[in-house]
Amino acid sequence: MELLVNISLLFMLSLTVIAVVRLKSLFAIVMLFGIYSLLSAMIFIALDAVDVAFTEAAVGAGISTVLMLATLVTTGRWEKKSSRSSFLPLLIVSITGAALVWGTLDMPEYGNPDNPAHHHVADRYIEQSPEEIGIPNMVTSVLASYRGFDTLGEVIVVFTALIGVLSLLQVRTPPSVAETPLRNENRKLSRPYPVLQVVALVMMPFIILFALYVQFHGDFGPGGGFQAGVIFAVAFILYTLTYGLDDALALTPVSVLKALAAGGVLIYGGTGVVSMLLGGNFLDYNVLSSNPVSGQHIGIIVIELGVGITVASVLICAFYAFMTRALPDQGQKG
């Protein structure tokens, strides 16, 4: 049964990709990419990677699609017919693909518990982490504690990407209420979707509550800072899409978001420094409390919080920058 699910999902994934390659409508391609992400999230569930599936569903099917759609507003919806021949790319791709398939013949069969990939450090993570770290979700143990240094690097990459986005695209400064006395009247005109707006407002607290649950339940079930940050960002993206960028910028000013993005990295790095000051190694949480296991608990909750804050504010801020570029005139007529 498991095998059948796996085979059919991968087959559907291949069909989606063939459609992406052949289509010329960029809008359709972006929507198909959302489906592709959702299908791969399902495959991740079938392959026992629940945390990964969670992230892929929120990121790939949600945030990536929205960012690509915002890009299409400025770049146009159609791909022009290329004058270039597709023979050479096809040749290169076929040769590379054939070489890779040849390479898989030497690979150990999928799913065999004796495969070398499962016996390097994984045994220790599976056998020792429930006692050493004291939390049931092994993925969180490895992410936040055993490989905490690695994760710190990834959070810094996310933060650096925001610096890049903001230096390429500026976020519009919203008109202040004093400067635009007519704003309230304009607002009525710029709100053509009352039903969507009411629904969005009702959903927002639940999305944020769910994000907080994912954030703090990540030790025990699937979840953690990365997923929670993305879900938190989705609440604000929904608000921006229905209420417009100006209202969203009034709700969460960019200066605050920038400070939060840096603050999250600081919380993470600071935890490492604190553990050094207490006599341990960098990001060694054992010394944070008299009991090593509760020290691990404290360390993981704090750094996951840092991850969540950085990821959420980076994604919200990048989305604002995209919307500024996509809707340059919105709200500025007043």
Next chain:
Amino acid sequence: MDSFFNEVISGALGRYNYWVVIFLMMSGFYVVIGSTNLVKKIVGLNIFQTSVFILYISIGKINGGTAPIVWANAERYSNPLPHVLILTAIVVGVATTALGLSLIMRIKHAYNTVEEDEILAISLEEDEDE
């Protein structure tokens, strides 16, 4: 003869995931090198990226295993290490995609097109003018 066929079939099933991953990876690669539209190239890059994610997660799967969250009835758990690597890679992936897309928006602003061949033609003209 029968045992030979069984071996071939089980060998093929054991590598089915890898082959689909290679197909997806090469399709993404083809879009990146064969398409001239920059937004489509980014989609191709993302398809390539996701196929690598599926490769890693497939390698981490153990038959009869369950999700690596402690459970009293679990016989064995799938390997948590690839999950960690890919989880963070997905979020890093969206951050770099955002960076790529914002570069495309600036290119559109500067050249008024996102087709690679047109951009090349315009920049060649500019070079000749200088």
